[in-house]
Amino acid sequence: MNLLKKYKYAVLFSLCLLGLYIGWPEKGFSAAMISLKDARMILTVLPPVLLLIGLFDVWVPRETVIRYMGAKSGVRGLIFAFILGAMAAGPLFVAFPIAAMLASKGARLANILFFIGIWSTAKLPMLLFEISFMGKEFTFIHVSVGIIMFLAGSFVLEKVVPETTIDTLQSMVGRK
Amino acid sequence: MTYPILWIVVAGLLLLSFFKDRAKTKKALMMALKQFSNLLSVLIGLVLFLGMARSLIDPALIGRLIGPESGVLGVAGGLIIGSIMLIPGFVAFPLAAGFLEIGAGYPQVAGFIAALMSVGVSTAPLELKYFGVRLTVLRNLLCLLTAIVFVLVIWWRGI
Numbered sequence: 056m057n058l059l060k061k062y063k064y065a066v067l068f069s070l071c072l073l074g075l076y077i078g079w080p081e082k083g084f085s086a087a088m089i090s091l092k093d094a095r096m097i098l099t100v101l102p103p104v105l106l107l108i109g110l111f112d113v114w115v116p117r118e119t120v121i122r123y124m125g126a127k128s129g130v131r132g133l134i135f136a137f138i139l140g141a142m143a144a145g146p147l148f149v150a151f152p153i154a155a156m157l158a159s160k161g162a163r164l165a166n167i168l169f170f171i172g173i174w175s176t177a178k179l180p181m182l183l184f185e186i187s188f189m190g191k192e193f194t195f196i197h198v199s200v201g202i203i204m205f206l207a208g209s210f211v212l213e214k215v216v217p218e219t220t221i222d223t224l225q226s227m228v229g230r231k
Numbered sequence: 232m233t234y235p236i237l238w239i240v241v242a243g244l245l246l247l248s249f250f251k252d253r254a255k256t257k258k259a260l261m262m263a264l265k266q267f268s269n270l271l272s273v274l275i276g277l278v279l280f281l282g283m284a285r286s287l288i289d290p291a292l293i294g295r296l297i298g299p300e301s302g303v304l305g306v307a308g309g310l311i312i313g314s315i316m317l318i319p320g321f322v323a324f325p326l327a328a329g330f331l332e333i334g335a336g337y338p339q340v341a342g343f344i345a346a347l348m349s350v351g352v353s354t355a356p357l358e359l360k361y362f363g364v365r366l367t368v369l370r371n372l373l374c375l376l377t378a379i380v381f382v383l384v385i386w387w388r389g390i
Contacts, residue, residue: 064276064356072279075287082286090282096319097274099234103241105266109259110244113252144237146319148354151361152266168370175349175374181320188324189344193337196384197345204377212373216366223363229265 100145108156112228120160124167132166133206140173143180150174155227164221165213172205273357281317281353288312294330297339305339306382313346314375317353338386345378 059066072090076083124132143150154167177198185194248256293312297305318326327340350371351358358367 061272062275064273065279068276068279068283072283075283086279086282086286088282089285090278093278093281093319097278100237101270102263102267103234103237105263106241106245106259108266109262110241110248110256112262113255113259114248144234146317147349147351148270148357151358152270155361171370172349172374176345176377181348184320184324185344188328189340190390192388192390193341193385196388197341197381200381200384201345201349201377204373204380208373208377212366212369216369217363220363220366224361227269227361229262229269 097146101149104145104149105152108152111156112160115160117160120157120162124157124162126161126163128163128166132163133169136166136170137173140170141177141179143174143178147171147175152227155224158221158224159228163213164216164224165209167224168209168212169205172201172209176201176205269360270357273360277317277353277357284316284353285318290326290329291333293343294333294335297330297335297343299334299336299339301336301339305336306342309339309341309343310346310375310378310382313343313348313378314350314371315352316347317351318347320348323347337390338382341385342378342382345381346375349374349377 072083072086075086122128123135128135139153140150150171154171157167157170158164182194182198185197189197245256245259248259293308296312297309301308323344327344330340330343331337352371355367355371358370362370
């Protein structure tokens with residue numbers, strides 16, 4: 056029963072897909088193909104990132120993270136958050152486990168949120184892609200607006216969320 | 232692509248870690264496994280949902296919805312579709328360029344792209360687990376606001 060509850064979305068959408076396939080085989084087939092392609096993409100990027108997070112946990116001391124991204128890290132913390140976000144690989148949800156790891160090692164929430172923002176909008180590999188399809192000016196405006204808004208927004212959000220937020224984030228790290 | 236490099240780097244680091252300290256390496260592996268199983272249940276549902284959504288929604292229809300005459304409504308449409316969908320970047324940018332080719336306006340496409348990359352309505356069940364309700368909602372609103380500012384700048388610049 057517990058397992059069914061955990062996989063409720065998976066079961067629900069499997070049934071939907073089955074229904075779609077029976078009612079409209081052509082669309083059902085193409086939906087399954089798109090899902091398979093996405094699953095392959097996720098399986099190429101997620102495992103190595105999770106392994107990196109695991110290695111980071113056992114080898115990087117808490118003090119180091121606190122020094123570089125903790126409460127008193129100041130501008131240096133933001134620079135590290137920016138570099139981490141810019142080097143990103145993969146879709147945004149891959150950043151959530153990384154955020155949990157950073158939080159559990161004592162990184163400041165504003166720095167983590169800035170990292171997530173940069174990951175979403177200004178990751179380097181995607182930037183080159185954006186320039187070639189959308190042009191330099193479009194990309195430049197997109198990234199600049201993103202950096203300014205996320206910089207300000209990270210500190211505002213840090214102020215207004217409940218204090219339990221960081222505990223929730225830390226608990227997701229899966230250390231036990 | 233960058234992914235094979237990522238795998239090689241991680242494999243190298245794992246090997247190095249294994250030679251230095253087996254117990255620690257085992258701990259790291261267990262942690263990765265735990266996180267993976269944490270994410271898996273939501274990811275399977277997510278991937279199935281997005282597959283169906285993308286198969287059923289006709290790109291040409293989106294293109295028409297955010298056409299050059301569509302104005303503010305087209306921007307809103309682009310923002311909403313971008314917020315809900317999750318499309319890998321290397322699919323999304325060619326798609327967006329295709330929208331422009333069939334006559335979509337730059338501000339509308341800007342709203343679509345910016346929301347697509349940062350707002351995650353379909354990944355919200357996952358984000359909730361990590362950030363809780365309040366931060367998930369606020370983070371997504373911040374990203375939506377950022378997308379709107381981006382659209383306004385694009386509009387004002389008249390690209």
